[in-house]
Amino acid sequence: MTSETPTTSKPNTATRDVAATAAMDAFARTHRLSPLEALPWLAAVAAYFVFPDYLALGSQILATIIFALSVDLLIGYAGIVTLGHAALFGTGAYTAGLLAANGWGDPVSGLLIAALVSALVGCVSGALILRTHGLTLLMQTLVVAALLYEVANKAGYYTGGGDGLQGMEVWPVFGLYRFDMLGKVAYLYCLTVLCVCWLVMRIVVNSAFGRSLMGIRENVARMHAIGTPVERRKLMAYTLSAALAGISGALIAQTTGFVGLGVLSLERSGSILIMLIIGGVGQLYGAFIGVPLYMIAQDRFATIAPVFWYFWIGLFMVFLVLFARGGALGILHRFVRRKEGGA
Amino acid sequence: MSEYVPALISIAFHGLTLAMVLYLISVGLSVTMGLMGFVNLAHGAFAMAGGYVASTLLAHFGLPFAIAILLAVVVVTLVSVVLERLLYRRFYGGVELDQVLLTMGLIFISVGAATYIWGPLPQPMQIPRALQGGIDVLGRILPVYRLFLIICGAIIVTLLWLALERTRFGAQLRAAVDNLRMAETVGINTSRLFASAFALGSGLAALGGALGAEVFALTPGYALEHLVYFLIVVAVGGLGSIRGPFFAALMVGITDTALKYYVPELGAFFIYLLTMAILLRYPRGLMGT
Amino acid sequence: MTGTPTTPAAIETRQLRKSFGAFVVTDDVDFRLEHGARHALIGPNGAGKTTFVNLVSGALAPTSGTIALNGADVTSLSQAQRVKRGLVRTFQINQLFRKLTVLENVGLAVTERNGLAGNAWRPAGRNRAVLDEAYTLLERVGLAADASRAIADLSYGRQRMTEIAVALGLKPKVLLLDEPAAGVPTGDVGLIIDLIEQLPADIAVLLIEHDMAIVFRVAKRITVLTEGRVLIEGTPAAIAQNPKVREVYLGERKPQ
Numbered sequence: 102m103t104s105e106t107p108t109t110s111k112p113n114t115a116t117r118d119v120a121a122t123a124a125m126d127a128f129a130r131t132h133r134l135s136p137l138e139a140l141p142w143l144a145a146v147a148a149y150f151v152f153p154d155y156l157a158l159g160s161q162i163l164a165t166i167i168f169a170l171s172v173d174l175l176i177g178y179a180g181i182v183t184l185g186h187a188a189l190f191g192t193g194a195y196t197a198g199l200l201a202a203n204g205w206g207d208p209v210s211g212l213l214i215a216a217l218v219s220a221l222v223g224c225v226s227g228a229l230i231l232r233t234h235g236l237t238l239l240m241q242t243l244v245v246a247a248l249l250y251e252v253a254n255k256a257g258y259y260t261g262g263g264d265g266l267q268g269m270e271v272w273p274v275f276g277l278y279r280f281d282m283l284g285k286v287a288y289l290y291c292l293t294v295l296c297v298c299w300l301v302m303r304i305v306v307n308s309a310f311g312r313s314l315m316g317i318r319e320n321v322a323r324m325h326a327i328g329t330p331v332e333r334r335k336l337m338a339y340t341l342s343a344a345l346a347g348i349s350g351a352l353i354a355q356t357t358g359f360v361g362l363g364v365l366s367l368e369r370s371g372s373i374l375i376m377l378i379i380g381g382v383g384q385l386y387g388a389f390i391g392v393p394l395y396m397i398a399q400d401r402f403a404t405i406a407p408v409f410w411y412f413w414i415g416l417f418m419v420f421l422v423l424f425a426r427g428g429a430l431g432i433l434h435r436f437v438r439r440k441e442g443g444a
Numbered sequence: 445m446s447e448y449v450p451a452l453i454s455i456a457f458h459g460l461t462l463a464m465v466l467y468l469i470s471v472g473l474s475v476t477m478g479l480m481g482f483v484n485l486a487h488g489a490f491a492m493a494g495g496y497v498a499s500t501l502l503a504h505f506g507l508p509f510a511i512a513i514l515l516a517v518v519v520v521t522l523v524s525v526v527l528e529r530l531l532y533r534r535f536y537g538g539v540e541l542d543q544v545l546l547t548m549g550l551i552f553i554s555v556g557a558a559t560y561i562w563g564p565l566p567q568p569m570q571i572p573r574a575l576q577g578g579i580d581v582l583g584r585i586l587p588v589y590r591l592f593l594i595i596c597g598a599i600i601v602t603l604l605w606l607a608l609e610r611t612r613f614g615a616q617l618r619a620a621v622d623n624l625r626m627a628e629t630v631g632i633n634t635s636r637l638f639a640s641a642f643a644l645g646s647g648l649a650a651l652g653g654a655l656g657a658e659v660f661a662l663t664p665g666y667a668l669e670h671l672v673y674f675l676i677v678v679a680v681g682g683l684g685s686i687r688g689p690f691f692a693a694l695m696v697g698i699t700d701t702a703l704k705y706y707v708p709e710l711g712a713f714f715i716y717l718l719t720m721a722i723l724l725r726y727p728r729g730l731m732g733t
Numbered sequence: 734m735t736g737t738p739t740t741p742a743a744i745e746t747r748q749l750r751k752s753f754g755a756f757v758v759t760d761d762v763d764f765r766l767e768h769g770a771r772h773a774l775i776g777p778n779g780a781g782k783t784t785f786v787n788l789v790s791g792a793l794a795p796t797s798g799t800i801a802l803n804g805a806d807v808t809s810l811s812q813a814q815r816v817k818r819g820l821v822r823t824f825q826i827n828q829l830f831r832k833l834t835v836l837e838n839v840g841l842a843v844t845e846r847n848g849l850a851g852n853a854w855r856p857a858g859r860n861r862a863v864l865d866e867a868y869t870l871l872e873r874v875g876l877a878a879d880a881s882r883a884i885a886d887l888s889y890g891r892q893r894m895t896e897i898a899v900a901l902g903l904k905p906k907v908l909l910l911d912e913p914a915a916g917v918p919t920g921d922v923g924l925i926i927d928l929i930e931q932l933p934a935d936i937a938v939l940l941i942e943h944d945m946a947i948v949f950r951v952a953k954r955i956t957v958l959t960e961g962r963v964l965i966e967g968t969p970a971a972i973a974q975n976p977k978v979r980e981v982y983l984g985e986r987k988p989q
Binding site for chain 1: 790791792811812813815816817821822823824828829830832841842844845846849850851852853854855856857858859860899902903
């Protein structure tokens with residue numbers, strides 16, 4: 102098998118440069134933009150013109166993609182499986198909602214404050230729970246979400262409890278663009294915020310920090326052994342992910358003008374997982390495929406027969422786990438590879 | 445002073461009822477998680493199925509209470525074995541995310557199926573006349589059915605613990621939880637053991653769901669709504685432990701009832717906080733291996 | 734154990750103990766690893782060699798006892814903090830990232846040592862200096878030709894060499910090599926021995942090894958561990974002739 106001879110002699114400098122450059126270039130290429138990455142944005146802009154009647158749904162989809170991105174950072178990159186990310190989504194939603202209901206309706210600053218509050222909640226809860234692993238960690242994420250759900254439920258005086266938060270007044274974006282009935286401004290607002298969040302995510306996952314997260318996901322023992330402060334990295338990822346989730350929740354609160362307990366529910370945490378899985382985990386673009394697919398299907402079917410919606414989505418998930426791990430992107434990759442292999 | 449006694453009796457009584465139901469439903473989950481390393485979020489669906497099947501047998505076929513419950517347990521156990529062999533088995537010791545997704549999917553299927561068959565409203569459970577009404581205990585009228593539930597639960601728990609202590613199956617199960625590889629090398633057929641343990645757990649869940657339909661109302665969202673409590677019992681009790689979840693269930697049951705009695709505005713908040721604290725101190729649960 | 738040392742050792746453990754329940758895996762071990770040492774830790778299966786490495790490197794917390802690195806107590810430090818101070822270990826079973834290339838594997842370690850790995854903004858590929866350093870290291874250990882190959886595509890011997898290269902990327906002062914030649918086909922063992930012999934002289938090396946051929950080639954000093962306890966320590970010649978060692982350890986050796 103091994104025909105290589107031990108090379109103990111000094112290597113040739115000329116070949117070194119060629120080989121080294123090639124090896125390094127292969128490494129450096131990964132963060133460059135590919136033309137394919139324009140696709141989701143072209144589609145989003147096209148949707149604005151082609152489906153003017155569905156802009157409300159469109160805004161929801163765009164905002165939810167941010168939530169899916171934040172979950173992807175945890176599950177797909179850092180390998181932290183969470184069943185309670187609605188905790189941070191809901192924190193953002195309630196923060197933005199409470200601000201708008203209590204006399205501060207500026208959307209952009211509301212968004213930033215929501216991101217900060219969620220990041221803070223994420224940082225504190227993360228510092229506590231990320232020390233645990235496996236099922237215990239899963240439980241802890243679940244319990245944090247349940248805890249916040251109870252808080253929102255019982256603090257009815259502020260949050261409206263089970264009836265939801267009433268009386269939000271969201272001001273125009275930058276004082277200029279009023280949220281209109283057709284949802285045009287909301288759509289473009291969400292699209293812009295998504296674009297910024299995507300950019301941040303893209304930079305982060307391609308950074309040395311992003312690499313070390315993947316290292317932690319693949320092999321914690323090794324990362325410990327090369328001196329990675331694993332807990333701190335995970336906490337950083339958790340905090341960042343919390344901020345993104347908060348922004349997503351805040352966007353939905355601001356564009357729908359309503360916040361209900363559902364934003365903190367287990368169902369919310371579960372469904373975002375499903376959306377992400379449908380698209381593909383740990384590939385950055387899974388969120389852009391899974392969320393629209395799920396939400397459009399839900400919009401079509403759930404209104405006709407909500408009973409069947411749950412049934413079919415459940416069945417679909419089982420099939421996905423059994424036969425299509427890696428989601429839509431995984432299938433796409435396999436298809437492309439087979440084509441290349443055949444040619 | 446004397447006015448506190450009835451309240452305490454009431455709390456102990458209702459707390460114990462809740463604990464029994466919680467334990468019956470959750471103990472199987474502890475085994476699946478501890479033994480097979482499988483995060484079965486859909487475990488509550490077996491409890492729900494037990495409840496629905498029993499209530500249907502009672503309402504539409506007029507079967508006697510005991511027969512209906514037993515039949516429901518048998519049906520659910522059989523279904524669970526089929527699921528175990530077809531689905532669950534493939535994911536033992538596998539990726540956590542896959543397990544979460546698979547069982548989330550099963551929960552959703554259970555929600556859809558239950559809504560389709562039984563509708564969105566809570567399904568009533570017909571309790572036999574002999575178990576209706578209440579009896580006076582130290583000045584408190586306590587429902588007879590709940591007393592029956594506690595007694596039933598106590599008998600089943602005793603039988604279960606005895607069985608696990610005395611039978612060959614119990615010995616194998618304990619050995620496998622303790623050290624799976626060792627169990628395999630001494631010739632225990634783990635695949636069959638897993639299936640039996642899974643069936644036992646699901647059967648107990650179905651029994652808990654059917655008997656406890658009055659504690660956890662039968663609605664399509666059952667498996668999702670009560671999931672946190674089931675998981676708390678297992679995680680706090682200790683994965684793979686048979687007795688741990690019993691004490692965890694007692695803790696949750698009594699605390700929950702006491703809180704609802706004295707400080708209803710706190711709700712489940714305190715339980716969640718307690719759970720977090722316990723898990724931070726004992727990540728493997730109170731009696732985890 | 735031998736004389737009264739005046740300078741602090743590279744590694745010194747005192748009364749180091751680890752027990753799982755009633756089962757004592759490391760039993761009050763006093764051990765010194767001198768600066769620049771080539772020291773081997775041997776013992777039959779289950780003697781607690783890997784546990785010892787895990788304790789010293791910080792992967793496991795001891796039940797009692799202390800570990801000092803250059804005279805400074807590091808018992809309560811995390812593994813990462815110990816690595817920062819130059820205490821590095823390799824693994825018995827490959828713990829490399831199989832889908833990544835050799836260069837990337839070493840690059841991860843170099844990035845971490847440089848303190849660049851916490852940077853979430855700069856694209857990893859832009860850290861040219863890191864890649865350059867990693868590549869130079871690969872040249873030194875004779876892996877340059879494999880730089881762009883995924884770990885999964887390498888022969889097992891070369892994977893084991895990469896394991897050591899990753900550790901070298903951390904610029905260790907103390908290197909714990911946990912069975913570096915385990916599972917390597919006989920023909921490739923020479924590669925590993927060459928690599929160990931070429932390690933910079935100022936690195937203190939603790940070699941945990943089963944293969945006596947390697948131990949007696951590399952080690953200047955040997956400690957024998959049985960049932961979690963130090964049985965004896967001495968020069969290779971003394972160890973080879975010690976009747977107790979022959980009985981408990983060498984006698985058990987499978988014929989090769």
